[in-house]
Amino acid sequence: MRIDIVTIFPEFFDVLDLSLLGKARQSGLIELGVHNLRDHTHDRHHSVDDTPYGGGAGMVMKPEPWGDALDAILGTDPALVDDGPLVIFPSPAGDQFTQRMARELSLEQHLVFGCGRYEGIDQRVVDHYSQRGRVRLVSLGDYVLNGGEVAVMAMIEAIGRLIPGVVGNPESLVEESHEDGLLEYPSYTKPASWRGLDVPPVLRSGNHGAISTWRHQQQIERTERVRPDLLPRTLS
Numbered sequence: 001m002r003i004d005i006v007t008i009f010p011e012f013f014d015v016l017d018l019s020l021l022g023k024a025r026q027s028g029l030i031e032l033g034v035h036n037l038r039d040h041t042h043d044r045h046h047s048v049d050d051t052p053y054g055g056g057a058g059m060v061m062k063p064e065p066w067g068d069a070l071d072a073i074l075g076t077d078p079a080l081v082d083d084g085p086l087v088i089f090p091s092p093a094g095d096q097f098t099q100r101m102a103r104e105l106s107l108e109q110h111l112v113f114g115c116g117r118y119e120g121i122d123q124r125v126v127d128h129y130s131q132r133g134r135v136r137l138v139s140l141g142d143y144v145l146n147g148g149e150v151a152v153m154a155m156i157e158a159i160g161r162l163i164p165g166v167v168g169n170p171e172s173l174v175e176e177s178h179e180d181g182l183l184e185y186p187s188y189t190k191p192a193s194w195r196g197l198d199v200p201p202v203l204r205s206g207n208h209g210a211i212s213t214w215r216h217q218q219q220i221e222r223t224e225r226v227r228p229d230l231l232p233r234t235l236s
């Protein structure tokens with residue numbers, strides 16, 4: 001998969017050199033381009049923002065640097081068509097990012113993330129690229145961030161680990177929280193007793209049937225307790 005990011009804080013994405021995602025880049029499974037929006041300004045002060053039409057607090061990102069930056073990545077072919085790059089703008093007004101969406105996005109060939117700052121990007125940028133191809137507004141969750149960078153980081157981590165070969169053991173993908181609609185069961189490692197707290201004896205019994213049953217029961221209890229909204233709606 002190819003991923004391009006447009007941001008005024010390219011250094012923010014230096015951490016993508018590390019860990020699983022860094023290895024995936026080295027092995028060529030993920031190709032990453034990070035682009036500084038200010039490289040696409042033409043004025044002396046490299047301005048990317050201006051005051052909002054209609055008034056109001058704060059600043060809005062100007063459309064021209066966005067147009068130049070995105071054209072440099074996407075090309076200027078007026079029709080980007082249905083199977084071209086997918087452009088994603090993180091936004092508090094977007095569709096909620098979920099594990100399901102991560103799975104869908106992990107099947108894409110080319111993702112382009114546009115990270116806004118200030119009060120957001122001039123609406124015409126979204127409108128223009130929606131006319132030329134596929135654009136999505138995506139929200140990480142119902143809280144307000146200062147810009148799109150943290151949201152993009154989270155999305156790339158969630159999407160990247162679903163690309164075949166990025167996570168060493170594909171079974172660990174299936175087993176994890178949310179892939180089966182339930183929360184994860186609690187995990188333990190050595191020592192068997194720590195500060196007076198013992199590992200549940202069933203996990204040391206060697207009885208794999210009993211272990212599976214216990215873990216599944218733990219998943220259901222945990223989900224009922226903290227995330228009942230994840231369980232299928234039951235009658236009565």
Ligand code: JEW
Binds near residue numbers: 141
């Ligand atoms: C988020 C991108 C860019 C995503 C999630 N837009 C906007 C905006 C901002 C603050 C207040 C009101 C609107 C800041 N901001 C962003 C915020 C994504 C941008 C500028 C974002 N929360 N926040 N899930």
